Amino acid sequence: MFSPAHIARFNELETPFYYYDLNLLQQTLNACKDAAAEHDYHVHYALKANFNPKVLQAVQATGFGADCVSGNEVLAAVDHGFDKRKIVFAGVGKSDREINAALDADIFCFNVESVQELEVINGLAGAKSKTARVAIRINPNVDAHTHHYITTGLEENKFGINTWQLHDVVSTLKTCPNLEFTGIHFHVGSQITDLDVFKNLCIRVNELHEWFDRQQLPVKVLNVGGGLGVDYYNPDTNTVADFKNYFKIFKDNLLIKAGQEVHFELGRVLVAQCASLISRVLYVKNGQKKNFLVLDAGMTELIRPMLYQAYHHLENISKQDIDQAVTVNYDVVGPICESTDCFRTDVAMPESFRGNLIAIRTAGAYGEVMASGYNLRNRVQSVYWGQQELQGI
Known part of the structure; x- marks a missing residue:
């Protein structure tokens, strides 16, 4: 889904954003x-x-x-x-x-x-x-x-x-x-x-x-x-x-x-299927019972998991920076001041680090259109891949 050219360009962009293929x-x-x-x-x-x-x-x-x-x-x-x-x-x-x-x-x-x-x-x-x-x-x-x-x-x-x-x-x-x-x-x-x-x-x-x-x-x-x-x-x-x-x-x-x-x-x-929400790991919090990945995207960008208990596949796409063989179970959460601001709990992912890019897949429907400015968050932006180039607005 994501080529090295995608990842290189994504690393140059401010997250979070919706990526459209x-x-x-x-x-x-x-x-x-x-x-x-x-x-x-x-x-x-x-x-x-x-x-x-x-x-x-x-x-x-x-x-x-x-x-x-x-x-x-x-x-x-x-x-x-x-x-x-x-x-x-x-x-x-x-x-x-x-x-x-x-x-x-x-x-x-x-x-x-x-x-x-x-x-x-x-x-x-x-x-x-x-x-x-x-x-x-x-x-x-x-x-x-x-x-x-x-x-x-x-x-x-x-x-x-x-x-x-x-x-x-x-x-x-x-x-x-x-x-x-x-x-x-x-x-x-x-x-x-x-x-x-x-x-x-x-x-x-x-x-x-x-x-x-x-x-x-x-x-x-x-x-x-x-x-x-x-x-x-x-x-x-x-x-x-x-x-x-x-x-x-x-x-x-x-x-x-x-x-x-x-x-x-x-x-x-x-x-x-044509869109993913691209986010970045802000912090990794390791506890005795829970490990948390804190992303810079949250329920203000994609509310479906919080509203409908909807499943979205999560993928660490910073493959060049991580060992895919080492996995850790994380609660993947957002930065919003609400306990419900959680994408998935206890999900096995490659060990992840601050700055890694996380793709939240299949987000083209009821994602961007339901975004909000709660917590005075900036409105989420979109970028597009088409005709062999990535464009931002």
Whole structure:
């Protein structure tokens, strides 16, 4: 993953920073695009995973649409050249300001999550003499078998409309002259590695699809969301996800009628592996029961391990300075004044020393975008490897 040229350049830079492999990013985007094209599927990139400008530039150039969950994400997609006809706006709590901005941008569709939201969008669209295209986000009550913080498709979650509310949805749609019903939308969770989850989703989509047809509301778009996971444990061997088998699940199990489109909203799986958080060892603290590596990166730069108990592979990349055969168990921690500021506990690593570079792998999704200025920390910077050179901003 990291060549001597990488390490030499990294040693010249102030840490911590996010390192982006733009070549790997493009390889991943191309693999997804090619696999989706086999079935004429439409892919929208979920901006919440990573809205780094160079990432957005690459995604837009590949031809994907944009899945947005805030008004500012909608504006960012527009500013980065995404086709407005490929921008969708989801989210359980869209403000009037955000809805108006999306109406002004004439985006493709709002993914609506409550009856009241339908009424609000109808009123705001009517005030502008516009018609808003809407899809109904339905809670399919499908268990994603993932961390409970990133499960979104169960009845206990705040997202989507439960099936017992659908009669109210139909009644409301038929009384809202400024809404155009385009389809139905689903999203059951994130970091899903069990493909049977998507088979179960297809079964529910088929049932609900038929239900809407019986209500004389023909479905033009089936939006099945995203959620495909990545391999955090083996970033160098399972670098690009198996998009062919992922899309084949839907090809084999989803009932599609003539003229219908199938849309996906993928985020993590497109960007996670292309970035690592590069940090430096500030101090080594040896104790009787614990040994600590204190890094200059912490929860302000990457909060996933602290928030979700998420695993990230840690690698001492100062290979020329250390004996790889000598290992020590460390708690790898950050500098933030919180006990929870710990990346991993009791992890076996080569014996490490002050100044060694530590790569925290698979950090391209929900890393930089969740960074904060807690403790008045400087905002984390990014560098990029692409076209055979390292660039910094």
